[in-house]
Amino acid sequence: MKKRPLVVVTRRLPDVIETRLRELFDTRLNLDDKPLSAEELAEAVRTADVLVPTITDEIDASVIGKAGPGLKLIANFGNGVDNIDVPAAVARGITVTNTPGVLTEDTADMTMALILAVARRIPEGARVIPDGNWAGWSPTWMLGRRITGKRLGIVGMGRIGQALARRAKAFGLSIHYHNRRHVPPKIEAELEATYWESLDQMLARMDIVSVNCPHTPGTYHLLSARRLKLMKPDAILVNTARGEIIDEGALTKLIESGAIAGAGLDVFEEEPAVNPRLVRLAKQGKVVLLPHMGSATVEGRIAMGEKVIVNIRAFVDGHKPPDRVLPSML
Numbered sequence: 001m002k003k004r005p006l007v008v009v010t011r012r013l014p015d016v017i018e019t020r021l022r023e024l025f026d027t028r029l030n031l032d033d034k035p036l037s038a039e040e041l042a043e044a045v046r047t048a049d050v051l052v053p054t055i056t057d058e059i060d061a062s063v064i065g066k067a068g069p070g071l072k073l074i075a076n077f078g079n080g081v082d083n084i085d086v087p088a089a090v091a092r093g094i095t096v097t098n099t100p101g102v103l104t105e106d107t108a109d110m111t112m113a114l115i116l117a118v119a120r121r122i123p124e125g126a127r128v129i130p131d132g133n134w135a136g137w138s139p140t141w142m143l144g145r146r147i148t149g150k151r152l153g154i155v156g157m158g159r160i161g162q163a164l165a166r167r168a169k170a171f172g173l174s175i176h177y178h179n180r181r182h183v184p185p186k187i188e189a190e191l192e193a194t195y196w197e198s199l200d201q202m203l204a205r206m207d208i209v210s211v212n213c214p215h216t217p218g219t220y221h222l223l224s225a226r227r228l229k230l231m232k233p234d235a236i237l238v239n240t241a242r243g244e245i246i247d248e249g250a251l252t253k254l255i256e257s258g259a260i261a262g263a264g265l266d267v268f269e270e271e272p273a274v275n276p277r278l279v280r281l282a283k284q285g286k287v288v289l290l291p292h293m294g295s296a297t298v299e300g301r302i303a304m305g306e307k308v309i310v311n312i313r314a315f316v317d318g319h320k321p322p323d324r325v326l327p328s329m330l
């Protein structure tokens with residue numbers, strides 16, 4: 001690869017990152033910050049040496065098929081790579097990288113915040129005074145549910161799942177998890193975490209369930225209608241991973257019918273479109289909906305940009321980029 005490859009970035013990144021990219025490489029930045037159209041994305045892969053996409057770019061096999069001969073690296077600005085057909089890219093000789101590790105704590109914070117927001121009705125309560133509806137205190141008004149002493153079931157015990165477990169333990173929750181494999185014994189002991197080989201059995205016993213696994217072909221609708229029905233009627237579900245992991249239509253129906261008490265969702269199946277029935281449930285205070293902001297901190301976005309740059313530089317210098325994603329990892 002040439003020393004100053006053309007790096008095409010599909011969305012605005014923090015100023016310091018854009019400045020550094022300009023210093024190091026030839027760049028084409030999207031100063032509009034609008035998601036690229038299909039034609040613009042095709043043009044980007046046709047002309048770029050390095051593409052820096054985000055979650056709003058669907059780089060499927062047909063987009064990869066339009067790649068020009070120069071495109072050798074897709075350095076995703078994001079941890080999840082479900083926006084990219086990694087096997088198709090790799091088959092075409094294109095390396096894919098992501099930004100793991102730097103958004104772990106922020107996403108775990110937001111997951112904990114969602115648990116508290118749903119259980120303690122924070123968004124509902126926060127509207128009362130600005131809306132002029134506070135007539136005074138009453139012993140039986142705005143009662144939420146205590147989280148201390150409850151059971152938290154984490155679906156996917158990777159970095160974010162473990163960071164959530166540390167926080168939740170400090171809040172007095174007992175930690176349970178389902179994962180492809182056990183976490184190392186030292187971590188399991190530190191978290192006093194109980195491993196559930198059967199997701200079904202875990203779901204049936206938890207007070208709070210948090211989805212923290214990646215979206216892969218194997219986790220699409222992992223929380224299917226059948227599995228969601230196993231949850232306790234007073235349980236709540238939170239998702240800061242990917243909308244596609246939960247059958248959102250089934251979840252909506254179960255909350256509407258009272259079969260699941262509530263949910264906190266930061267991600268949706270058809271972002272940015274959100275099912276109007278979920279929006280209605282949010283207005284009724286049964287669900288808390290956030291616009292995919294789990295990792296949205298200034299520090300986190302800069303760290304993600306720095307990771308992108310480290311990966312591009314390693315690749316340009318002929319080294320293996322540190323955050324290479326292989327099809328076997330999915």
Ligand code: 8YV
Binds near residue numbers: 077103
């Ligand atoms: C990012 C995310 O905002 O990194 C991820 O996987 O889901 C997000 O938190 C997004 O990916 C940026 O492209």
